[in-house]
Amino acid sequence: MTTETAEPATGLPADTDAAGATELPADIGGFGAAVTAAYSDALAAVYDDVYPATPDLADIGEFLLTLTPKGASVLELGVGTGRVAIPLADQGFRVHGVESSEGMLARLAEKDPEGRITPVRGDFAGLDLGRTFDVVLAPFNVLCCAMAVDEQIALMHAIARHTAADGAVVVETFDPSDYHVRKSNEVTTYPVGDRGVMIESVGVLPASQNMMLHNTLFLDGDAPRSATTVMRYLWPSELDLLAAIAGLELTARYAGWREQPFDGGDSRKMCVSVFRPLT
Ligand SMILES: C[S@@+](CC[C@H](N)C(=O)[O-])C[C@H]1O[C@@H](n2cnc3c(N)ncnc32)[C@H](O)[C@@H]1O
Known part of the structure; x- marks a missing residue:
């Protein structure tokens, strides 16, 4: 497991708001603002009812344990209500979660009163926390929330910037055919x-x-x-190209968190990809 770089105790910039989330300076504009508003205004209130356990959330932690030891640091992009992050914390991971929607972060704060998840409020595309993580995790199609090619490239660079030299990037998307x-x-x-x-x-x-x-x-x-x-959907081959642009290479790809073979035959069309920094 990688040692974190010498940063302030939280590894985060200053400016912490009342809900305990660190505020990033980056502004969110355009469609990004619309997505954020949608999650804040409407979807935050129903998110966990609509998506209760898709996929079986404990599987994600088990999958990460095949890549990194227990207790590893994880950066989750688009942490939302903590639907994925809280089970990861239960499994011993130390999770930071970036999120642009105040409404989603408010739900996370309600569900995580002990503050086991470190919330960071801001736009993940321009993220620079000045440190790396053992795993950078982008579950549940969150990469597709970057809705234009240039935003997806920026996001992939942000992912690479936050991945330890011996760390892993785990991205869940879907086959959009x-x-x-x-x-x-x-x-x-x-x-x-x-x-x-x-x-x-x-x-x-x-x-x-x-x-x-x-x-x-x-x-x-x-x-x-x-x-x-x-959202902007992307094919697995496109994802590999974005990753290569950011200095990451594909090391494994599955049709689910239980390492189901990725052969295009999965009815849910899930695509779980693992990337590592190019050496
Ligand atoms: C599909 S949800 C996934 C939430 C969580 N990962 C889960 O699986 O339950 C996508 C999340 O990403 C957040 N999001 C979308 N665009 C973002 C951006 N540019 N920066 C930070 N968060 C963003 C949304 O507010 C939403 O909470």
């Missing part, structure tokens, strides 16, 4: 516990590889609320 040829919006209904439903409509712009997600919440006693997010 089905989405890419879709001609009409796909509409899915998600139950929100016993509080109501969320309807999600996904449209695709194949030329820019953008997915436009419109979510509307119908919760008991509340007026309907909507949120729009934009």
Whole structure:
């Protein structure tokens, strides 16, 4: 396991807000601001109901333990409500979580009163914490939240900057082949516990590889609320190219956290990739 570089106790810049999250100076603008607002205003309140345990979250920690010893430092990009990070802390990892949405961080603070996760509020694309981690983790399609090629390249450089020389980068994406040829919006209904439903409509712009997600919440006693997010999907081969640009090389790829073979036959289309810094 790598030793962390000599940084202040937290390894983070100053400026800690009331919720305990360190604020990064970078501004979030454009679509990034829209995504952040969507998570803050609407999705934060229902996120854990809509995505309770997809995938089996303990599997992620078990997977990381094949790459790094127990107690390793992990930087999670887009930590959200801590859905992934809290089980990782339960498994002994020391987790920092970067997140742009105040609403998501507020949920994380409620769920992690002991402060086992170190929250960092800001835009992950320009991130520079001045230290490295044993693992940089980008789960649940978070790389696709960078919605343009230049943002995805910047994000990959940020990932490389924070990876220890003998560390690992773990990225979960999906095979977008089905989405890419879709001609009409796909509409899915998600139950929100016993509080109501969320309807999600996904449209695709194949030329820019953008997915436009419109979510509307119908919760008991509340007026309907909507949120729009934009993502940019990418093929595994494209991910490898982005990684190479940032000085990282692919060392393994699976169709899930249990090391299922990546042969394109997985119905969930999951793609779990492991990269290491080029020596
Ligand atoms: C798909 S969710 C995943 C949350 C968490 N990793 C999980 O699996 O439950 C993506 C998260 O990334 C955050 N996010 C999106 N764009 C971001 C950005 N540019 N910088 C930091 N966080 C961002 C969103 O607010 C959201 O919480």
